Amino acid sequence: MGAALASCGLRLEHSASAIGVLFSGISDGDAEEELVLEVMSTAADDSSGVRPSGFKELQQLQVSRLSTEHGLEALSFRYSESVRSTWPDDYRFQASKRSWRASIASAPDKAYVLQMATRAEERVADAVKWDLEDAKSAGSYAHRFNLYSREQAREAGGPTDDQPPCVKVAAPVACRVVKTNFPALLPVGAYCTLWPYSDAEVRKFVFNGCQDFVELAQAFFHHSAFSSSGKELVCDIQGAEQEDGSLLLIDPCILRPGKVTVSALLKGSAKDDREREDLAACLGPVVNVAADKFDKLHPKCTQLCKAFDPQRSTVKRKVGVCGLDVTCGLARG
Ligand SMILES: [Zn+2]
Known part of the structure; x- marks a missing residue:
C-alpha cells in the first residue's frame, strides 16, 4: 500500500524515531507518567451505522x-501538502492531527485511537465538535446504507437471518485533558x-483514486x-475490513457546501465585491472537488449502486452536488 500511495504524490514519512511507546503500564501512585481525559461530549447513537465508544459525558x-504506530499512519495522509491543497480551506480538511493508539484503564479489553490537533488554536471545543459532527453524519449515512x-x-x-456485511463508523468522544505529564x-x-x-491498521478505501477497489466502500x-x-460527499473513507467483510470507519469527513453562503451567492445578495469573492471561494472547492473527483474516486459502480442509481446521475444532474436548482457545472452528461 505504501508504494501505491507514494505514486499518488503522498509523501510517506517513516521516521523510526517517531514510532514508539509514549508511555505504558501506569500503576497506582505513578505520578511520573499520567494522562487523564474528561469526556465532554459524545457522538454516539444506537443506529446500525455506528460503533459507540461506551463512554459517558463527564x-x-x-x-x-x-x-x-505505523498502522495508523494513513490517518495523517489527509494533511500532506499535496492533498491539502485540493480540499476546502476549513478545519476538517486542513487541521493536521497526531494520532496515537491508546488504552484506557477502565476498558482494558479494548483499544482506542486518540487524536490531537498539532496546532494549539485547533485543540479547542469548537474545532473538535466538527470531528464529532462529521462522524455522526457519516454514521447516519452508514445506517441508511445498511438498511438499504x-x-x-x-x-x-x-x-433472512444472514446479514450482509455492513458499514459502521467509530463514534468518537470529545475529551479535555485534565491531567498530563506531556x-x-x-x-x-x-x-x-x-x-x-x-484494529491495528487504518486503510484508505476511498481517498484519492489510487486505492484498490473495495465494493462495499465504493x-x-x-x-x-x-x-x-x-x-454531501463522505470523503476520506478509511478504516478496517472486518472478518465478515463489514467495514469499520474512522475519522471520515463530510464535504458540504456552506448553505447560507452558497444561496447568497446565487441570489446575488452579496453586498460587495469582497463578499462575493469570499462566497465564490467558499463555493468553488465544493463544486470543483465534487465534480472533478466523483468519477476519479468512484471509477465504476458496484452491483449495489446500479440498484439505487442506475443512471449514475448523482453528480451529473442539474440539482447536483451543490444542491441548487441551477446549472452549476456538474451537468456534464
Ligand atoms: Zn456507484
Whole structure:
C-alpha cells in the first residue's frame, strides 16, 4: 500500500524515531507518567451505522498506554501538502492531527485511537465538535446504507437471518485533558478525540483514486452522495475490513457546501465585491472537488449502486452536488 500511495504524490514519512511507546503500564501512585481525559461530549447513537465508544459525558478516563504506530499512519495522509491543497480551506480538511493508539484503564479489553490537533488554536471545543459532527453524519449515512443493503439482500431472496456485511463508523468522544505529564504534546485544557477503534491498521478505501477497489466502500461512497440528493460527499473513507467483510470507519469527513453562503451567492445578495469573492471561494472547492473527483474516486459502480442509481446521475444532474436548482457545472452528461 505504501508504494501505491507514494505514486499518488503522498509523501510517506517513516521516521523510526517517531514510532514508539509514549508511555505504558501506569500503576497506582505513578505520578511520573499520567494522562487523564474528561469526556465532554459524545457522538454516539444506537443506529446500525455506528460503533459507540461506551463512554459517558463527564466520565474521567485514565490513559494507561499511549503509542505511535505505523498502522495508523494513513490517518495523517489527509494533511500532506499535496492533498491539502485540493480540499476546502476549513478545519476538517486542513487541521493536521497526531494520532496515537491508546488504552484506557477502565476498558482494558479494548483499544482506542486518540487524536490531537498539532496546532494549539485547533485543540479547542469548537474545532473538535466538527470531528464529532462529521462522524455522526457519516454514521447516519452508514445506517441508511445498511438498511438499504439489507433490503436488497432480502429482495434477492437470501437467508433472512444472514446479514450482509455492513458499514459502521467509530463514534468518537470529545475529551479535555485534565491531567498530563506531556504538556507539550497533550497540554491541560486541550481538546482531543477518542475513537473506539481496536484494529491495528487504518486503510484508505476511498481517498484519492489510487486505492484498490473495495465494493462495499465504493457502494457506500456512492450511496451517501445519492441519499443526500448530491448535497454531501463522505470523503476520506478509511478504516478496517472486518472478518465478515463489514467495514469499520474512522475519522471520515463530510464535504458540504456552506448553505447560507452558497444561496447568497446565487441570489446575488452579496453586498460587495469582497463578499462575493469570499462566497465564490467558499463555493468553488465544493463544486470543483465534487465534480472533478466523483468519477476519479468512484471509477465504476458496484452491483449495489446500479440498484439505487442506475443512471449514475448523482453528480451529473442539474440539482447536483451543490444542491441548487441551477446549472452549476456538474451537468456534464
Ligand atoms: Zn456507484
